[in-house]
Amino acid sequence: MSTPLTTLPNPIRPAFEQGSTPGSVIVNIGPSHPATHGTIQIVAELSGERVIRTDVHCGYLHRGFEKECESHTWHNLIPYVDRLNYCSALINDFAYCEAVEKLMGIELTPRAKYLRTLLAEYSRIADHLTCIAAALMELGAMTAFLYLVTIRDYIYEHLADLTGARVTYSYGRIGGLARDLPEGWLQRLGEILDQMDTFTGRVHGLVDRNRIFIDRMRNVGVISTADAINWGFTGPVLRSTGAPRDLRKDTPYLAYAELDFEVPVGIKGDNYDRYYVRMREIDESAHMIRQLMEMLPAGPVCVDDRRCTFPDKQLVYTEIESLINHFKLVMEGPQVPPGEVYSAHEGANGELGFYIVSVGGGVPWKVHCRSPSFVHMGGVHKMLDGYQLADIVPTFGSVNMIGGECDR
Amino acid sequence: MSGLPFEQVLEQLGPVAQEAAVAHGVLGFLIEPARLLEVVHTLKDPFAFDMFVDVTAVDWPEREPRFDVVWHFYSTRHFARVRIKTRVPLADPTVDTLVPFYGSARFMERECHEMYGIRFRGNDDLRPILLYEGFEGHPLRRDYPKQKEQPLVPYRDVKP
Numbered sequence: 001m002s003t004p005l006t007t008l009p010n011p012i013r014p015a016f017e018q019g020s021t022p023g024s025v026i027v028n029i030g031p032s033h034p035a036t037h038g039t040i041q042i043v044a045e046l047s048g049e050r051v052i053r054t055d056v057h058c059g060y061l062h063r064g065f066e067k068e069c070e071s072h073t074w075h076n077l078i079p080y081v082d083r084l085n086y087c088s089a090l091i092n093d094f095a096y097c098e099a100v101e102k103l104m105g106i107e108l109t110p111r112a113k114y115l116r117t118l119l120a121e122y123s124r125i126a127d128h129l130t131c132i133a134a135a136l137m138e139l140g141a142m143t144a145f146l147y148l149v150t151i152r153d154y155i156y157e158h159l160a161d162l163t164g165a166r167v168t169y170s171y172g173r174i175g176g177l178a179r180d181l182p183e184g185w186l187q188r189l190g191e192i193l194d195q196m197d198t199f200t201g202r203v204h205g206l207v208d209r210n211r212i213f214i215d216r217m218r219n220v221g222v223i224s225t226a227d228a229i230n231w232g233f234t235g236p237v238l239r240s241t242g243a244p245r246d247l248r249k250d251t252p253y254l255a256y257a258e259l260d261f262e263v264p265v266g267i268k269g270d271n272y273d274r275y276y277v278r279m280r281e282i283d284e285s286a287h288m289i290r291q292l293m294e295m296l297p298a299g300p301v302c303v304d305d306r307r308c309t310f311p312d313k314q315l316v317y318t319e320i321e322s323l324i325n326h327f328k329l330v331m332e333g334p335q336v337p338p339g340e341v342y343s344a345h346e347g348a349n350g351e352l353g354f355y356i357v358s359v360g361g362g363v364p365w366k367v368h369c370r371s372p373s374f375v376h377m378g379g380v381h382k383m384l385d386g387y388q389l390a391d392i393v394p395t396f397g398s399v400n401m402i403g404g405e406c407d408r
Numbered sequence: 409m410s411g412l413p414f415e416q417v418l419e420q421l422g423p424v425a426q427e428a429a430v431a432h433g434v435l436g437f438l439i440e441p442a443r444l445l446e447v448v449h450t451l452k453d454p455f456a457f458d459m460f461v462d463v464t465a466v467d468w469p470e471r472e473p474r475f476d477v478v479w480h481f482y483s484t485r486h487f488a489r490v491r492i493k494t495r496v497p498l499a500d501p502t503v504d505t506l507v508p509f510y511g512s513a514r515f516m517e518r519e520c521h522e523m524y525g526i527r528f529r530g531n532d533d534l535r536p537i538l539l540y541e542g543f544e545g546h547p548l549r550r551d552y553p554k555q556k557e558q559p560l561v562p563y564r565d566v567k568p
Contacts, residue, residue: 008561009541009542009560009561010541011540011541011560012535012536012540012541013535013541015533015535057537058537058538059536059537059538059539059540062538062539064547064554066523066548067547067548067552067554068554070550070554071554102432227511229458229459229484230458230510230511230512231511231512232459232460232461232510232511232512232516234459243484245484250484250487251433251487339431340436341431341432341434342432342434342462342480342489342491343432344461344489351461351482353461353462353480355462355464355478355480357466365466366466366467368462368464370461370462370480374515374516374519375512375515375516377515378511378512378514378515378516379511379512407538408538
């Protein structure tokens, strides 16, 4: 006998249970709903088809990331941070590694610095492709979805050649990268970027001036720059309001200061602007990757620092010092000096920050992730209230909430 | 990165800001809990720290007062970051809410409240956000056992 559903406790307490106006109804959307684009629950008060107010609940994908971090070595956390934003896992890797490197006072090798920048932009393309493809599919644009996801799959396969995994790569290392590029990788990268230009061009042709698309996207989910900043929005959502705020430009990290790129902005912060800003950012990322392919210097991909970099396998098997070094790094972890640091990268969805506290030794005292998706969920009601029930789907899609990052 | 208003901020705040230091590009200082609103007011206007980036806590079980509450702010005009820290005891882990200044504080204070038990005076919506209604304890405190289970839906008895 299964338990009757009515006896199960409600995991949430909605902010309102009574309608505010006569004739309004309260409906529950999610957390498992074909149109919610992630495990999110929205309690909405409707007057007819119009949304009067919403109460957004997240946490259905919470898995105690920060608690788990406190009982593993600094290195062992890299696979965990991969699973925050699983559409662009490499950006998480690099943001986390950089925070630890700042505490340890490590400067990357030139090749690692440029490679990280290149791979971060490559990941950003994959993330934006996913977001736009899913958002378009939810509006019924299946062809555009297939075009974009085709390219995304090329990217995943291509990254699997490099890292051994399609989605969660565990490729960053404190002090560098797991391994260097395989033979012919850059050549294939150029081919994929060229194909991507063709396919994104077709998507532009299919939807940019499409009446149905414009009617669903233009003037829907509008947010002003002042509201966006007040509610902590960053990334493409903030830029869609017309504010050219991008950490890659404003507080450059990795190799961004040496690259030529623009920060695309929108006009009024509606769904159409968010779509267009992401499409333009894909172009800018491709432009950056092409520059980086030319600039990529030769040399090692890891710093020569025995505190964090594993010794060469050949040496581990032949000399006692390297064997002990390897052993200490695995058993005790990299020795990070006491201190605290907040390090922020421009993730695909906005500011991805890591606040880490070390008391010395191989295990963190605290790792806190400032995830853009979680902050966006705190203000997303500003974009949902006042529009139609059906508008929740494209608006939510254009914010690109990633459950792994939002709920941690 | 020139023209960061760090010196002016410290000059304006005077002795309110203790242990001030710039590390890794972030100005960090310690304040008394009672001075929070006044300090944040100064940061937001005139210094244009208009973005509330983050609030979290750090648990030091051996220390009294036990918790650090840590805020991060960012200025979209100066591209500068400030970290404010304050210390609150286990007996009364209360600080003022920043919701009147920054809308984004709402969700992040809810998370800090459920994870560490920090109370934000004036925030009328401290419902659980990542956890569920009725969850007991504060899981990010160091004395909360990692393996502890609190299933909302009871485990089913499976007969062999």
